[in-house]
Amino acid sequence: MSIEKEKGTYDIIPDDSLVFYSVRKNIEKIFQTYGYFFCETSSIQPEELFKRTIGIASDIVTKEMFYIESDKPRFVLKPEETAPLIFSLFENRLADSKVYEKFFYFTKVYRHEKPQKGRLREFYQYGAESLGDFKKERDGEMILLAEKILNQFGIEDYELNINNIGCKNCRAGYLNLLKDYFKKNQDNLCKDCQRKIDTNTLRIFDCKNENCKKVSLNAPLITDNLCSSCKNDFEELKDFLKENDLSYNVNPYIVRGLDYYEKNVFEFVETGGNLGSQSTLIGGGRYRYKKDNVLKNDITGVGFAGGVERLILSIPENVKKDLKREESCDVYVAHMGGKTFERSLKVVYFLREKGIKTDIFYNEARINKILSLASKKNVKLVLILGEEELSEEKITLKNMETGFQKKIKLDEKILLEEIKTEISNV
RNA sequence: GUGAGUGUAGUUCAAUUGGUUAGAGCUCUGGAUUGUGGUUCCAGCUGUUGGGGGUUCGAGUCCCCUCACUCACCCCA
Numbered sequence A: 001m002s003i004e005k006e007k008g009t010y011d012i013i014p015d016d017s018l019v020f021y022s023v024r025k026n027i028e029k030i031f032q033t034y035g036y037f038f039c040e041t042s043s044i045q046p047e048e049l050f051k052r053t054i055g056i057a058s059d060i061v062t063k064e065m066f067y068i069e070s071d072k073p074r075f076v077l078k079p080e081e082t083a084p085l086i087f088s089l090f091e092n093r094l095a096d097s098k099v100y101e102k103f104f105y106f107t108k109v110y111r112h113e114k115p116q117k118g119r120l121r122e123f124y125q126y127g128a129e130s131l132g133d134f135k136k137e138r139d140g141e142m143i144l145l146a147e148k149i150l151n152q153f154g155i156e157d158y159e160l161n162i163n164n165i166g167c168k169n170c171r172a173g174y175l176n177l178l179k180d181y182f183k184k185n186q187d188n189l190c191k192d193c194q195r196k197i198d199t200n201t202l203r204i205f206d207c208k209n210e211n212c213k214k215v216s217l218n219a220p221l222i223t224d225n226l227c228s229s230c231k232n233d234f235e236e237l238k239d240f241l242k243e244n245d246l247s248y249n250v251n252p253y254i255v256r257g258l259d260y261y262e263k264n265v266f267e268f269v270e271t272g273g274n275l276g277s278q279s280t281l282i283g284g285g286r287y288r289y290k291k292d293n294v295l296k297n298d299i300t301g302v303g304f305a306g307g308v309e310r311l312i313l314s315i316p317e318n319v320k321k322d323l324k325r326e327e328s329c330d331v332y333v334a335h336m337g338g339k340t341f342e343r344s345l346k347v348v349y350f351l352r353e354k355g356i357k358t359d360i361f362y363n364e365a366r367i368n369k370i371l372s373l374a375s376k377k378n379v380k381l382v383l384i385l386g387e388e389e390l391s392e393e394k395i396t397l398k399n400m401e402t403g404f405q406k407k408i409k410l411d412e413k414i415l416l417e418e419i420k421t422e423i424s425n426v
Numbered sequence B: 001g002u003g004a005g006u007g008u009a010g011u012u013c014a015a016u017u018g019g020u021u022a023g024a025g026c027u028c029u030g031g032a033u034u035g036u037g038g039u040u041c042c043a044g045c046u047g048u049u050g051g052g053g054g055u056u057c058g059a060g061u062c063c064c065c066u067c068a069c070u071c072a073c074c075c076c077a
Helices: A016-033 A047-053 A059-063 A082-091 A136-152 A171-184 A191-199 A201-206 A210-217 A228-243 A308-314 A317-327 A338-353 A367-376 A387-391 A412-425
Strands: A044-046 A066-068 A075-077 A102-110 A122-131 A158-164 A261-270 A280-289 A299-307 A331-335 A358-360 A381-385 A394-399 A405-409
Touching: A016 A102, A016 A136, A016 A308, A016 A317, A044 A047, A047 A059, A047 A075, A047 A082, A075 A102, A082 A102, A082 A122, A082 A280, A082 A299, A122 A136, A122 A308, A136 A158, A136 A228, A136 A261, A136 A280, A136 A299, A136 A308, A158 A228, A171 A191, A171 A201, A191 A201, A201 A210, A228 A261, A261 A299, A280 A308, A299 A308, A331 A338, A331 A367, A338 A358, A338 A381, A338 A387, A338 A412, A367 A381, A381 A387, A381 A412, A387 A394, A394 A412, A405 A412
Parallel strands: A331 A358, A331 A381
Antiparallel strands: A044 A075, A066 A075, A102 A122, A122 A299, A158 A261, A261 A280, A280 A299, A381 A394, A394 A405
């Protein structure tokens, strides 16, 4: 092809689109079941928004934004959905609404990174925000909800990691403590890490260098340096998870890359090896949008985001097959042309009117051709209306899974009942 | 952004130290079966070997450039 696409982008077309679409519907259904309301903001957002929320020093802001040619102020393709959504809710006076306080989204986001497995430049994120006071029930529901999504798609190889990254009262103190520790030991750190001491202290924990690992091993941990409020919040979350039989690991090294996170944070990590080195399925936690010249008060809440493509990569093949089936027609009608075609169309229109997913092959074709097509389309039932059936005022109903078939009276109401019972058996 | 690897049919992979017309499975199309699919059998289609340049009598194979993908770092969903 002479026209090249942007790397790290892809098109959603069959068969994969069937899985994608089913995943989307299932996710949205779960959110609604938990009382969350759908939202989606524009893909085009002011750069300023992300600078002030996810942080001027964050990787996303410093090197991963797609800039759009436009008048001032500079606009970017949104790299995440939380900040645009929170600001939109604030502008529309919904940030402290009691009617609407829980929101979900399913939207495209953009990050200019080098693509690899599980990492794209344009990808979908699903996520939720629950605005209001910090409460263990809010955090807990978020985690239950996130896990519910993984379970819905038969994903079993994952771990839940939690941490508390502190708040304005204890976080800065801890960082200073950590900086002092690394400065004392900087001779044993690699050059990269020496540079990180002042700019990106926490990232030293991620270094793969053996010497750095050794130094990190004895470094002070955030979990040992929390203020009483954070400590209490963390314990409450653990209690909640225990009460709800959720197993978790405390991972004091979890770092959130976005500045607005505070206190309890969590991550669902894939352990089945389906995501290569990009193992994070879902990341989330509590956050605080500090009051400034735009926000009149602090906005607090808890939320999470998951990558749709990573989720799909983690879904077992047999589950994907079922999802595809969910998206295909229930009934496919085979006719033999002429009057059988005319009569078949009436059946099709009737069934559609009754909410049965029904389709028909417009052209005249041999029966084995149509059945083969029906099989490829994953339909559950085929109705056959040939000259033979028409002359007896009957229609053949064939279950494509079992192969069982029977002739029934060519009467729409009787047909509908038969179809309903057959479908519910599949 | 840094480093490494791989690019051959729709797809998964072959092709002797460079040697003639680049092959096979699956998919696909048609038939066996003009009223029974998913199994089986038979037949058939599909390629600027990612692109460009170079070396050579001769390049899928060697060299250079470029692009794409993959993996890792980094980071994150």
